[in-house]
Amino acid sequence: MKKYIFIPALIFFLLGIQSCKDEVVNNEVVIPDPVQSPPTSSFESTNTIAWMNLIIEIVSLEDIPAPECSRLYGYAGIATYESVFRGIDGARSLGGQLKQMPQMPSPENEKYDWLSVMAATLKAVVSGILYEPAQHSLDLINDLYSNQVQARKDTIEEVVVNRSVIFGEQIGNAIIEWSNSDDFLSTRDLSYTPPPRTEDPSYWEPTLPGQHALEPYLGTQRSFCLQSADMCAVPLGFPFDTIPGTSFYEEGMVVLEKRQNLTIDEMNIAFFWEDKNGTGQPPGHWVSITNIIVNQFSLKLDEAAKIYALVGAAIRDAFISCWESKYRVNLLRPKTYIRDYLGEPNWNPLVVTPPFPEYTSGHSVVSGAVAKVLTSFFGDNVSFVDDTHGNQPGLRNRSFDSFYDAADEAAWSRMYGGIHFTSGIVNGVEQGILVGQEVLSTIHFN
Template sequence: MKKLFFLSASLFIILSFLLTGCDKFPFHEEKDKVTTKPMSGQLLADWITLHLKLIRSTTGVGTPGLSRHFAYSSVALYESIVGSNKQYKSLGGQLKGLTTLPASPESKDVCWPASANAALADMLRAFYVNTPGGTARIDSLETAYVQKLSTAGYSQASITAGETYGKEVAQAILEYAKTDGFATVHPPYVPPVGDGLWEKTPPAFAAPAVPYLGSNRTFVEGSITQILPTAPIPFSTDPSSGFYAMVKEVYDASAQLTAEQKTMANFWDDVPNGKYYTGPGHFAAILRQVITDKKLSLLESAVAYAKMGISVNDAFIYCFQVKYKHNLIRPITYIHKYMNQPTWTSTINTPNHPEYPSAHSSLCMAAATALSEALGSHISFTDHTYDDLGFEPRYYKNFEAAAQEAGISRFYGGIHYKASVNAGLLVGKKSAQLVTNRLQFRK
């Protein structure tokens, strides 16, 4: 009798282990019907991992374009699974211009992870079609997840239903993306000329980047008047002026940077040069880590991802409206021309767009504010984003602490005044707050 009880108990434990989902499977199962079970956010974490690899293999696409990829992919993911829980609400009719979305499947036999898998795969295929090896990588991960879903007990019919819906959602979001103004052909931009205005900067002396980005459609209704920081300090070359003091602060700091400050500047460089993931990618990597560490569900991970992606996209647009309104001179130009230091160089390269406000500060604080709202403001983490580049992991007490460091890193890097950093942080926070206040994810 004891042996029979032992065998029964053992079989029960093994069955429970298989149904609850161990590390072998990318999602957590329950004992009820497989098509209605909660889904693990590890699926999103794995797709973020691939997205970051694709960024490293992609050339010719700047940070604004790559942040847009994250934003629309995050919306597609959320819409592909929002029908799995009646307590959540579609973003259709809430996002500006998003009026056409496929109807949620009527059948209850839908594998929602398959829908998410297909939606993310189609979004990345569209965005990285010209990336060497990109399509093969995307196909491989998509196929691997389909196989895992089948192995976990989902029926082929439910997987097919999920895939069909996910692809329909992705196509609708891709059509929506075409109307945001990013692909609009504008006339050549001629920057204004005058004292205190932006000029091309060394070493590349590249043309101004995305000068018309500020005219793109934001995801949520809002006005630049709700986001605008105060105007920058009036330009002056007088050594007793506030402007001169602001520039000299950058110059003096560059001459006495500590090893920690140099590390900070390089850790948050985030330029898409085959090594870094961009600022939006850096925070996506942070979210990936939190998803795994906290074992978040797929739906709560998707909500956080969407809030972050949308907030960063809108913060970028508002930031560049302000940049090209003021066209403020960069530190390196001022130091060369007005401080008689023609050989001075910054720790990291100056981006090819105007100074005020700091775009990196804007997008990082937008991401941090959105993640804080979605997941909590007291989540601490150790950032392993660039372990493979030889950087030591960096600890942060919360998301906003990371964004604050990302902002000040631009000052230590010699490419921004402190006033521009602070203005950027404000733009990012206000942009994210506008997004989270306007969008309703739960009914």
């Protein structure tokens, strides 16, 4: 709002001689508003989606495992929001809300271009979070950044873009400094030897020669929103057993019988959600779904930034919660159980059993968590077509009536794949929903 200050006519005359910068209205000096930056809501979300797709591409090219790339998706989502929230009316930083996240740099009282701020922030964050990245990945990051910034220079004043880039770099560097204390780096060189099954027959063991436990210390790393890594854990509910008729024995039989009676659709579901190496991994599948929904709702950058922050936090915290359960419960996989106790020494699942304990299912936990935050944001009756795999043969597009519909299918795909027991699937979804609720209870945008 413009401010009006009344002055006597003579003083006005003298001031008018000395300055021609102030506007004059009815013998009053009008002090101009401070330079205003265009609001974040004035921008499309196209550039943000391009960054998320690039991260998926890099994860695919470098075969970054799901628990590790969950960190990349998580920080990228947080960084997206943090780079543009100052252009959202009434919005607040996530600094001081997420665990140990400090206050972020503040801008000067100047005009900023939020697309340029975001590009510079994400360039710094994606490059900095990647662990030992390939040069090709860094080139892809630099290319996207350069193209987006040049497009802005072709559109608005270059001085505004340059100022915005500097501010974005400051935010990105602050996020990287914060990330360095989350215990990811400190666990890179730690060794791990699985406790032998001679101590307890329920213990997990690798199911293929040469397999090594993947990310055994993930559950000790800092989350974004969880007060403790085990706060959302769901107990197994019954003890390990090999006696026919017991609950655990029946769980093994369910996997065995399902493998023997798979339908074509169930096999397609198993492969659609497998998200193995050469894809964006299970967390990237949910980022892809988020991209689909952002496009479907034609979200502007302000709303898109919020949803990427929620999804990113949900993905990362889901994996921390799940991996804490996995290595604490340390439960064997169906392949081991069926071969050792159900009289099928040569049995194999439909998909490859990954190198970490069974309980709970990572697909289930991350799907439950993301479905929770997406449902909170968009509602529980959102129909969509998941074209994550480009409708290629064997991975045809699938349609869903809600986010929980997709989450349930993703979870049960691991039963069809033969790599999870029923409890790991059902309890995993419940665990993920609890994680999603913690994210929603922690993050406040206003």
